[in-house]
Amino acid sequence: MTLTQTATLPLEVRDLTVVYREQPVLWDVDLAIPPGQLSAIVGPNGAGKSTLLKAVLGLVPRASGQVWFFGQSLREARARIGYVPQRNTVDWDFPTSVLDVVMMGLYGQLGWFRRPGKREREAAMHCLEQVSLQDLAHRQIAQLSGGQQQRVFLARALAQNADLYFMDEPFAGVDAVTEEAILQVLHGLKSQGKTVVVVHHDLETVREYFDHLTLLNVQVIASGPMEETFTSENLRRTYGAKARTGG
Amino acid sequence: MLELFTDYTLRNVALGSALLGVVGGALGTFAMLRRQSLLGDVLAHAALPGICLAFLLTGAKAPLVLLVGGGLAGWLAAWLALAVLRHTRLPEDSALGVMLSSFFGFGIALLTFIQQRDNANQAGLDQYIFGQAATIVAADVANFALLAGMALALLGLFYKEFKLTTFDPGYAQSLGLPVRGLGTLLTSLVVLAVMVGLQTVGVVLMAAMLIAPAAAARQWTDRLGVMLALSALFGALAGVSGALISASRENLPTGPLVVLAVSAILLVSLFFAPQRGLVWDWARTRQNRKRVHLERLLLDALALLQHGPLTPQALAQHRRESLAAATRHLEALEAQGWVRPGPQGYRLTPAGQQKALELQMALRSQPSVFPSP
Ligand SMILES: Nc1ncnc2c1ncn2[C@@H]1O[C@H](COP(=O)(O)OP(=O)(O)OP(=O)(O)O)[C@@H](O)[C@H]1O
Ligand SMILES: [Mg+2]
Numbered sequence: 001m002t003l004t005q006t007a008t009l010p011l012e013v014r015d016l017t018v019v020y021r022e023q024p025v026l027w028d029v030d031l032a033i034p035p036g037q038l039s040a041i042v043g044p045n046g047a048g049k050s051t052l053l054k055a056v057l058g059l060v061p062r063a064s065g066q067v068w069f070f071g072q073s074l075r076e077a078r079a080r081i082g083y084v085p086q087r088n089t090v091d092w093d094f095p096t097s098v099l100d101v102v103m104m105g106l107y108g109q110l111g112w113f114r115r116p117g118k119r120e121r122e123a124a125m126h127c128l129e130q131v132s133l134q135d136l137a138h139r140q141i142a143q144l145s146g147g148q149q150q151r152v153f154l155a156r157a158l159a160q161n162a163d164l165y166f167m168d169e170p171f172a173g174v175d176a177v178t179e180e181a182i183l184q185v186l187h188g189l190k191s192q193g194k195t196v197v198v199v200h201h202d203l204e205t206v207r208e209y210f211d212h213l214t215l216l217n218v219q220v221i222a223s224g225p226m227e228e229t230f231t232s233e234n235l236r237r238t239y240g241a242k243a244r245t246g247g
Numbered sequence: 248m249l250e251l252f253t254d255y256t257l258r259n260v261a262l263g264s265a266l267l268g269v270v271g272g273a274l275g276t277f278a279m280l281r282r283q284s285l286l287g288d289v290l291a292h293a294a295l296p297g298i299c300l301a302f303l304l305t306g307a308k309a310p311l312v313l314l315v316g317g318g319l320a321g322w323l324a325a326w327l328a329l330a331v332l333r334h335t336r337l338p339e340d341s342a343l344g345v346m347l348s349s350f351f352g353f354g355i356a357l358l359t360f361i362q363q364r365d366n367a368n369q370a371g372l373d374q375y376i377f378g379q380a381a382t383i384v385a386a387d388v389a390n391f392a393l394l395a396g397m398a399l400a401l402l403g404l405f406y407k408e409f410k411l412t413t414f415d416p417g418y419a420q421s422l423g424l425p426v427r428g429l430g431t432l433l434t435s436l437v438v439l440a441v442m443v444g445l446q447t448v449g450v451v452l453m454a455a456m457l458i459a460p461a462a463a464a465r466q467w468t469d470r471l472g473v474m475l476a477l478s479a480l481f482g483a484l485a486g487v488s489g490a491l492i493s494a495s496r497e498n499l500p501t502g503p504l505v506v507l508a509v510s511a512i513l514l515v516s517l518f519f520a521p522q523r524g525l526v527w528d529w530a531r532t533r534q535n536r537k538r539v540h541l542e543r544l545l546l547d548a549l550a551l552l553q554h555g556p557l558t559p560q561a562l563a564q565h566r567r568e569s570l571a572a573a574t575r576h577l578e579a580l581e582a583q584g585w586v587r588p589g590p591q592g593y594r595l596t597p598a599g600q601q602k603a604l605e606l607q608m609a610l611r612s613q614p615s616v617f618p619s620p
């Protein structure tokens with residue numbers, strides 16, 4: 001891999017190891033995510049998928065390893081990175097509205113002390129339209145269904161207008177209609193040349209939805225274009241003997 | 248009421264309590280949303296040893312010096328508590344409970360030591376346990392205003408960042424916000440609020456001034472900004488009314504009355520606030536049950552009418568209930584204006600037919616809500 005290639009990679013991870021308390025949760029992870037593609041991270045429960053996203057984004061400390069975004073450090077590239085955390089990580093009874101949450105995606109651009117105003121409200125509204133939630137803009141967030149909550153988080157990330165997105169299980173616990181809506185958003189991002197890295201759980205759909213696949217179980221088992229990587233041998237090594245290839 | 252403007256002492260007490268109410272209410276809002284109410288209690292109790300140490304070290308009885316001592320100790324306790332929570336596996340309530348008792352116990356020990364050492368000079372230190380608002384003079388009010396002003400100004404300045412780090416710290420950090428630092432800053436602002444309260448309500452009752460106004464305000468609104476303002480307003484209201492009530496009788500202590508007033512506001516809010524209030528909640532549930540019950544009855548009546556007359560006997564048999572119950576149910580439907588008695592049993596009124604039609608449409612579009620007959 002030449003230097004210029006490396007510089008254009010949206011995400012490159014080398015020797016990443018994360019330890020919470022006892023054993024490593026991630027061990028010596030090397031990863032290269034290609035630009036402009038929908039990329040899936042798949043693995044069993046506890047494989048370290050969420051931890052991988054968090055470690056890459058600097059939300060949990062790394063025991064070792066280096067991470068580059070577009071050839072830059074996290075600090076330099078931060079404005080180009082969007083994040084959709086797992087839905088259950090926040091208290092949805094928090095006193096705020098849907099539009100307010102989406103505007104939080106603009107706080108990074110606003111910088112310190114400046115409050116969101118009319119322009120930010122319009123931008124946030126535009127993002128809500130992309131996930132078909134414009135009618136619920138002024139609703140208290142506790143009055144949303146799980147699928148709607150997921151789309152609010154998605155809209156918030158869209159508001160960041162990033163080049164590289166990390167999403168932690170955006171398809172978890174949503175119905176077929178919402179799944180389709182989220183998929184549309186992902187395709188929209190791809191058509192704008194953006195890179196999306198998604199933690200995904202459903203082996204039945206992963207081949208259909210994504211271009212690139214990383215199989216993770218503490219270590220990277222395999223990573224590459226979908227057709228090459230989605231093999232029963234790789235899945236067996238990731239999940240153990242019980243895995244089905246689906247489809 | 249009029250004394251508020253003429254009586255110099257009362258005015259200072261009321262102003263001091265109101266300032267405490269505003270700053271406690273505002274900071275308490277964030278403490279509550281971050282689930283750190285108990286932490287507020289810990290750092291309030293921890294102020295006592297700080298006050299005693301400040302007295303021992305400086306020999307000064309100037310309130311500001313003692314307040315700063317108390318604030319520093321509170322801050323230290325909060326920092327220690329958070330460190331213990333982060334690095335040990337102690338359950339949160341245990342860790343904070345032990346911390347609270349240890350600091351408070353240490354404070355009482357110091358207080359006793361000071362009392363025995365120079366009896367003449369200690370006068371007044373024990374007022375910080377339950378507060379003694381009557382001692383508040385204009386200079387104290389000025390101090391309170393300074394502390395509260397600082398806390399509120401910083402809260403306003405970092406409002407957007409506090410809001411985001413409170414709601415979703417992980418996401419805030421991904422945007423590059425210093426989440427830890429902002430948490431420390433917010434805790435420090437709570438310390439400032441506690442310092443405002445030491446003279447008025449004391450270390451033991453201070454937690455109520457952080458928790459109660461915020462909890463009451465949450466009942467009335469779903470917007471953070473409104474909640475913040477309401478909470479400050481409730482705090483101020485409690486402060487002033489507590490001061491007035493205590494002035495109306497001899498020997499009524501201000502601090503406990505302020506706390507009682509804020510508890511009363513909380514109680515009213517818990518019961519009567521629209522949406523979240525218990526009374527409305529209860530009434531709504533009851534009404535919904537009654538409505539669904541009547542709708543089921545109407546559908547049963549409709550089913551019967553398709554095969555024969557709608558009589559109490561037929562309904563009783565259909566619903567497997569007593570004749571008395573069936574009669575009562577038909578009367579309930581009649582009271583609703585959905586059925587009318589006729590020569591061959593009951594018949595649906597136009598309103599009843601319309602309603603039954605709507606219900607059937609709803610059933611068809613949402614088959615999972617009701618089991619199909
Ligand atoms: N904050 C934490 N402290 C200690 N251990 C943790 C923490 N977070 C996660 N772990 C452990 O790290 C391992 C990986 O967790 P992680 O959440 O990354 O898995 P995952 O692949 O996202 O799983 P899932 O499919 O269930 O979401 C698990 O064994 C988990 O118990
Ligand atoms: Mg996970």
